[in-house]
Amino acid sequence: MTEDALKLLLVEDDPGLQKQMRWAISDYEVFVAGDRESALTLFRSEEPPVVVLDLGLPPDPNGASEGLATLEAILRHNPGAKVIIASGNEERGNAVRAIGMGAYDFYSKPVDIEKLSMIIERAWRLYKLEEENRRLTRSSSAPFAGIVTGDPEMQRICHTVEKVAGADVTVLITGESGTGKELLARALHDASPRSSGNFVAVNCAAIPENLLESEMFGYEKGAFTGATKQTIGKVEVADGGTLFLDEIGDMPLSLQAKLLRFLQDRVIERLGGRKPIPVDVRIVCATNQDLQAMMQSGEFREDLYYRLNEIHLSVPPLRDRQGDAVLLARFFLDKMNKQFNKSIRGFSDSALAALNGYNWPGNIRELENRVKKSIIMTEAKVISAEDLELPEVEGLERVPTLREMREKTERESVQRALALAQGNVSKATKLLGISRPTLYDLMKNLQITLKD
DSSP: OOTTOOEEEEEOOOHHHHHHHHHHTTTSEEEEESSHHHHHHHHHHHOOSEEEEESOOTTOTTSSHHHHHHHHHHHHHOTTOEEEEEEOGGGHHHHHHHHHHTOOEEEESSOOHHHHHHHHHHHHHHHHHHHHHHHHHHHOOOOSTTOOOOOHHHHHHHHHHHHHTTSOOOEEEEOOTTSOHHHHHHHHHHTSTTTTSOEEEEETTTSOHHHHHHHHHOBOTTSSTTOOSOBOOHHHHTTTSEEEEETGGGSOHHHHHHHHHHHHHOEEOOBTOOSOEEOOOEEEEEESSOHHHHHHTTSSOHHHHHHHOSEEEEOOOGGGSTTHHHHHHHHHHHHHHHHTTOOOOEEOHHHHHHHHHOOOTTHHHHHHHHHHHHHHHOOSSEEOTTTTTOOOOSSOOOOOOHHHHHHHHHHHHHHHHHHHTTTOHHHHHHHHTOOHHHHHHHHHHTTOOOOO
């Protein structure tokens, strides 16, 4: 579909209404059908993203069976289509049923042209936003599977990961809880020459302090009460691969000293052992704490900090990642539709506005949990802001129409060419690559006049 062909399918069997509505929506390339068969033929051949559908179609003009069957077939062919239902007051129950089946919205007859135009424009804006999100998901320049982003800062971080993956340097990843720090650590490992080795994760905050040393470095039989056999520690298990130390800020000072010694010498000793064991491992650390403040207060060793911080990645919170909340919500929806054998088609415009407007204190982890719960609990075909348990906000941010964007670009180009040509029309036409009559037509349409 080209920029100039904003296709819309009008399914209406009343010739008078057809004429009236075609005139009202003249900004679109309108295809008209009067029954289910011709509507579906046009829909499959032209693939219009927006459909205005009267439920009362022949051979059941006084009922809704044909209209609902048409709706079902349209959404089966293209679940992303925005179908607007025409409904009389006596058909309101059927209109609500259609919304439950996945229709975008409905309007009441007799037709209020201004209201219908507004609904169509909203449907188009939502469709374009969803298409852009799908395009970003498909063509995201993030180099790793599983990292879904269209945000420029996150893409820069992903490219940094790609660059340093092959260099055997220690990486420190900072950011709020739930921002995907472990995912980036795994991406570093997968893109590195160590990818065939183990990726071993240790959560320093989840293991009791008195067990963390033995968990990290292992122990010999008899090293302490209950040590009935030799046990290999996480560092040794990661030999040849990557050791990911999550929540490094929670590591006790006594163990920080031993980790620093290992980073300097690359050898360990198991608890109760005397034999030094060389280990070849890459260290990646993550924390949601301010390590520099902890250094100042004496809670984190300064020498260890500089050993760990050879490369620093600061992951932005979800609220600062432009458009990523919707991208990720769609990613989780597709994933969980398969996981829970569901067929939910997408998010309502209220849900999209809520996803974009919410502050996300729990970041991606909170988003995933909200989407999962809504998929499990909802009985509708489209997830609403209420399903996500998010506060509703004012509608979607207004997207300029294609006509407005085209006029803006044309005006700027014509004005710039005339300025460079110092008002000489012949020179301006050469700069623009158009004929003199075309330039005069543009100036007339855009209300641009030459200054004396």
